[in-house]
Amino acid sequence: MYDGLTVYGSTEFIDNLIDKKSLFLCTIATTATSKIPGITGAGASPDLTEYTPAADVEMIVHDRPLCLTEIPKTVSEGGSAPTPAIITKAALNLAKIPFMVANAGVLVKPDLPYINLGEIPGKDIRTGKAVHNPKKIFENGKILAGMLSNLTDHLIIGESTPAGTTTALGVLTALGYDASFKVSGSLIENPHDLKKKVVNEGLKAAGIKWGEKVSDPFKAVEAVGDPMIPAVAGLIMGSEIPVTLAGGTQMTAVCALIKSLQPDFDFSQVCIATTIFVVEDDNSNIQHILKQIGEISLYATDPLFHESDNENLQRYLSGSVKEGVGAGGAIMAAILQGTDIHQILQEIENLCKKIF
Amino acid sequence: MYDGLTVYGSTEFIDNLIDKKSLFLCTIATTATSKIPGITGAGASPDLTEYTPAADVEMIVHDRPLCLTEIPKTVSEGGSAPTPAIITKAALNLAKIPFMVANAGVLVKPDLPYINLGEIPGKDIRTGKAVHNPKKIFENGKILAGMLSNLTDHLIIGESTPAGTTTALGVLTALGYDASFKVSGSLIENPHDLKKKVVNEGLKAAGIKWGEKVSDPFKAVEAVGDPMIPAVAGLIMGSEIPVTLAGGTQMTAVCALIKSLQPDFDFSQVCIATTIFVVEDDNSNIQHILKQIGEISLYATDPLFHESDNENLQRYLSGSVKEGVGAGGAIMAAILQGTDIHQILQEIENLCKKIF
Numbered sequence: 001m002y003d004g005l006t007v008y009g010s011t012e013f014i015d016n017l018i019d020k021k022s023l024f025l026c027t028i029a030t031t032a033t034s035k036i037p038g039i040t041g042a043g044a045s046p047d048l049t050e051y052t053p054a055a056d057v058e059m060i061v062h063d064r065p066l067c068l069t070e071i072p073k074t075v076s077e078g079g080s081a082p083t084p085a086i087i088t089k090a091a092l093n094l095a096k097i098p099f100m101v102a103n104a105g106v107l108v109k110p111d112l113p114y115i116n117l118g119e120i121p122g123k124d125i126r127t128g129k130a131v132h133n134p135k136k137i138f139e140n141g142k143i144l145a146g147m148l149s150n151l152t153d154h155l156i157i158g159e160s161t162p163a164g165t166t167t168a169l170g171v172l173t174a175l176g177y178d179a180s181f182k183v184s185g186s187l188i189e190n191p192h193d194l195k196k197k198v199v200n201e202g203l204k205a206a207g208i209k210w211g212e213k214v215s216d217p218f219k220a221v222e223a224v225g226d227p228m229i230p231a232v233a234g235l236i237m238g239s240e241i242p243v244t245l246a247g248g249t250q251m252t253a254v255c256a257l258i259k260s261l262q263p264d265f266d267f268s269q270v271c272i273a274t275t276i277f278v279v280e281d282d283n284s285n286i287q288h289i290l291k292q293i294g295e296i297s298l299y300a301t302d303p304l305f306h307e308s309d310n311e312n313l314q315r316y317l318s319g320s321v322k323e324g325v326g327a328g329g330a331i332m333a334a335i336l337q338g339t340d341i342h343q344i345l346q347e348i349e350n351l352c353k354k355i356f
Numbered sequence: 357m358y359d360g361l362t363v364y365g366s367t368e369f370i371d372n373l374i375d376k377k378s379l380f381l382c383t384i385a386t387t388a389t390s391k392i393p394g395i396t397g398a399g400a401s402p403d404l405t406e407y408t409p410a411a412d413v414e415m416i417v418h419d420r421p422l423c424l425t426e427i428p429k430t431v432s433e434g435g436s437a438p439t440p441a442i443i444t445k446a447a448l449n450l451a452k453i454p455f456m457v458a459n460a461g462v463l464v465k466p467d468l469p470y471i472n473l474g475e476i477p478g479k480d481i482r483t484g485k486a487v488h489n490p491k492k493i494f495e496n497g498k499i500l501a502g503m504l505s506n507l508t509d510h511l512i513i514g515e516s517t518p519a520g521t522t523t524a525l526g527v528l529t530a531l532g533y534d535a536s537f538k539v540s541g542s543l544i545e546n547p548h549d550l551k552k553k554v555v556n557e558g559l560k561a562a563g564i565k566w567g568e569k570v571s572d573p574f575k576a577v578e579a580v581g582d583p584m585i586p587a588v589a590g591l592i593m594g595s596e597i598p599v600t601l602a603g604g605t606q607m608t609a610v611c612a613l614i615k616s617l618q619p620d621f622d623f624s625q626v627c628i629a630t631t632i633f634v635v636e637d638d639n640s641n642i643q644h645i646l647k648q649i650g651e652i653s654l655y656a657t658d659p660l661f662h663e664s665d666n667e668n669l670q671r672y673l674s675g676s677v678k679e680g681v682g683a684g685g686a687i688m689a690a691i692l693q694g695t696d697i698h699q700i701l702q703e704i705e706n707l708c709k710k711i712f
Contacts (some may be wrong), residue, residue, distance in 0.1 A: 023507065061499060098506035103472075113500040115471050116459075143417060144469040150454035151379065151507040 004341030005332060006276065008287065008298040013271045014336060017242060020153035022097050022333050024088070024246075025235070026060070026326060027159045028053035028114075029104040029228035031122030031130055034162035039194055041074035041186035042083075042162035042324065048072070050121070053160035054110040056085040056325050057101045060092070064355065066111040071355060073312075074321045076188050081315035082352060084275075084327035087303055088158060090347035091327075095334035097156070102144065102235075104137055105227030117141055117231045125170050125224040126198055128205025134221040134230035141234020149240035156273075156333050157235055158246040158326015161228045165284075168253035170199040170224025175256045176213030177292050183249040184284040188319040192283070199224055217260035225253070233257045242269045246329020248278035248322065252289040259293050271297040273329035277322040301331035304345045310352055360697030361688060362632060364643065364654040369627045370692060373598060376509035378453050378689050380444075380602075381591070382416070382682060383515045384409035384470075385460040385584035387478030387486055390518035395550055397430035397542035398439075398518035398680065404428070406477070409516035410466040412441040412681050413457045416448070420711065422467040427711060429668075430677045432544050437671035438708060440631075440683035443659055444514060446703035447683075451690035453512075458500065458591075460493055461583030473497055473587045481526050481580040482554055484561025490577040490586040497590020505596035512629075512689050513591055514602040514682015517584045521640075524609035526555040526580025531612045532569030533648050539605040540640040544675040548639075555580055573616035581609070589613045598625045602685020604634035604678065608645040615649050627653040629685035633678040657687035660701045666708055 002014065034040050034049035043049035052072040055065035065071055072083040092099050101110060105118035117140040120132040131137070148155060161167070165183040172179035181192045203210055206223035214220045221230050232254045236243050245251040251272050258265050278286055279300040290296055305313045316322070331344055358370065390396050390405035399405035408428045411421035421427055428439040448455050457466060461474035473496040476488040487493070504511060517523070521539040528535035537548045559566055562579035570576050577586050588610045592599050601607040607628050614621050634642055635656040646652055661669045672678070690700055 096506070098503055100503055102469075109472075109475075113458075113471055113473050113496045113503070115469055116465075117469050119465075140469045147454055147456055147469070150452070 002335055004301055005335055006300040010297060013242065013297045014299065017154050017336050022154040022156055023148060023152040024092055024097050024099050024156045024158060024326060024330060024333065025102050026057055026099065027102045027104050027157060027228050027231050028057060028106050029122060029161045029226050030106045031163060031167055031226045032124040033166055033198065036198060038191055039166055039198065040163040041076065041320065043072055044075050049162040050107040052162050053106050054108040056083055056160045057110045058112060059085050060089045060099055061112045067108055074186050076320055079311060079315055081320040082312050084321055084324040086351050087327035087348055088325045088330040090351050091330035091334040091344050094343060094347050095337040095339045097333055102231060104231035115144060117144060118227050122226045125167060125202035126205060128202050128223050130167065130202065131222050131225050131227050134218045134225065137227055138230035138234035141231045142238030145235045145238030152241065154242050154244065155239055156244045156246050156326060156329050157232050158329060159228045159232065159250060160325045161226050161250065164226055164228065164250045166195045166198055167224065167226035168250040169195050170202055171220050171229055171253040172256050172289065173199055173210065174203060174208055174214050174220035174224055175217060175260050177256055177289060179289050182285040182288050184278050184281055184286065184322055186321050186324065190283040217257055221257065229253050229257055236270055244329050244332065245270065245272045246326030248274045249284060249286050249289060252286060252293065255293050255296055267294055267296045271299060273299040273301065273332040275323045275328035276300045276302045277316055281319065281322065299332055301328045303331060303348060304341060308345060308349060310349055312352065313348065358691055360657055361691055362656040366653060369598065369653045370655065373510050373692050378510040378512055379504060379508040380448055380453050380455050380512045380514060380682065380686060380689065381458055382413055382455065383458045383460050383513060383584050383587050384413060384462050385478060385517045385582050386462045387519060387523055387582045388480040389522055389554065392554060394547055395522055395554065396519040397432065397676065399428055400431050405518035406463040408518050409462050410464040412439055412516045413466045414468060415441050416445045416455060417468045423464055430542050432676055435667060435671055437676040438668050440677055440680040442707050443683035443704055444681045444686040446707050447686040447690040447700050450699060450703050451693040451695045453689055458587060460587035471500060473500060474583050478582045481523060481558035482561060484558050484579050486523065486558065487578050487581050487583050490574045490581065493583055494586040494590035497587040498594030501591045501594030508597065510598050510600065511595055512600045512602050512682060512685050513588055514685060515584045515588065515606060516681045517582050517606065520582055520584065520606045522551045522554055523580065523582035524606040525551050526558055527576050527585055527609040528612050528645065529555055529566065530559060530564055530570050530576035530580055531573060531616050533612055533645060535645050538641040538644050540634050540637055540642065540678055542677050542680065546639040573613055577613065585609050585613055592626055600685050600689065601626065601628045602682030604630045605640060605642050605645060608642060608649065611649050611652055623650055623652045627655060629655040629657065629688040631679045631684035632656045632658045633672055637675065637678065655688055657684045659687060659704060660697060664701060664705060666705055668708065669704065
């Protein structure tokens, strides 16, 4: 029935969304953590990673980045893979799903109309003071969700947050979850040891012991998180309509924050939709993390890059990039609108030709 | 049929909007022009006028301003009148019309989620360099309208721009229109001579002669306009759905800019909706200005303050405030949703009691 989509759990959440109106909101954030060499592939070089969120959303809106001369890519031995924003753009274009951007806190602001939820980019989490006033970002997310709930039937929330799996590991750990060696990553070789070391330094600097659950959930974000996490948590908690979290293990940190803020929160109107590159990854385990939080529907989409001749896209098959900018969820939303997955692949290939 | 609404021209525009979904977008902007003593009543003192837009929208979203201790008011001999944001809030509340904020360029940013169209507040127009890059603000408005056109059936655009009738006079004059002594104003005694003097100084500083039409329409905005004008012009030109301009003579400057950018622009999907305090004002003439631009439907609403015991609201009857924050258009939108005008008055009175 849902060609191109793998269901982990029930189809109930998506059954109710067929032909409903959707809005895709891409939440962008940066922390200086992304400049640590080797921690992320979300940019051609460590210094460019703080441009990636702005460039991603500019590419979707303007067909090319304005803040950079090239579109973001993940470079690894043997070649480079384009930003998953290409996948998101292709899926949303075909399904005519409206796209908006929410800024939770970025260093480089995108050159397009965006909704402001926070003004201040995150710092390197090794400082133990990564996010300024996460509660305010959270409250702004809640208010925005209230506004958007009147404008559509279904909110799809993607994110572009370089080094976001490291900050997700930080928040999950500080909230008492076992996520070490379980978070995903944009590089073929997931630098789990480096991520753990960076989180550990941040926790130490914040006076939090590894394995100890902090009592104030926002303290976890403030110390070792990123601005995206409280923004999206607020969006979910303020939403009066179903929400698809379009992302990988980073979105489990969002769910963990909500669970800590409100232990009896009802996740039946929330799902996570990601790519098969995340769900089938041997070097991370989204389901292991999710199980600790609660019953949250998980869906995975396959953009069929094994059928493509494009060498850059094929690099996704080796584990490069995997997910980001809500790529997996954008594909799911397009499928729910009746778009064929083969058409989406073709549109991705067309965009690659046009944009590169 | 439309109780509480006076129609100048045809009802066709509003006939098509009955029971359609609406979104109210309040565009905020400041220029340092508002600090010229005696030029505007949009604030308890000249120095507070740059807080007014933020305080207005904060009051609508949070029930009270966060950037000021008091809600904005217009002070004149004998008492003070509350900001028209009270009227807007009452009408939108009752009709359950979603509210969002677009920042075209303000000095004091509101403490709530807002859509960013411009980052830079306007300067005093006497410098002849009031607005930084109005074309970029315009382009952002166009893109935003494209996004919003997929989310609702009807866009209502209000504004909060202190000294905005002076900047409107500036733009209208530089675009070759006769608007001197015709623009409205928030004070009981409209300081037409001061407005004309200030505009004249700005035009001189920009090397534009009074009565001479500038060849580049954006040059008029850059020299003697405010950031709201290009933002709203862009919103209209980018919209695929009907747009109600909720405002008084300031909105004629927006229409004039559009007409200069595209002389054959079709205004059939645009109307201006304001209060009777603007349309029936002996000291300004919105219809005289509109006639020079083209056939644009004009509607006026009456909040029935003559039936109220509230002394602060009664000050509107003497010519204080008149319009702002899209008050007249918000009432019209509520009426189109079937809300009774007497109910709106009651809600305004309730809010006054609750908030003061």
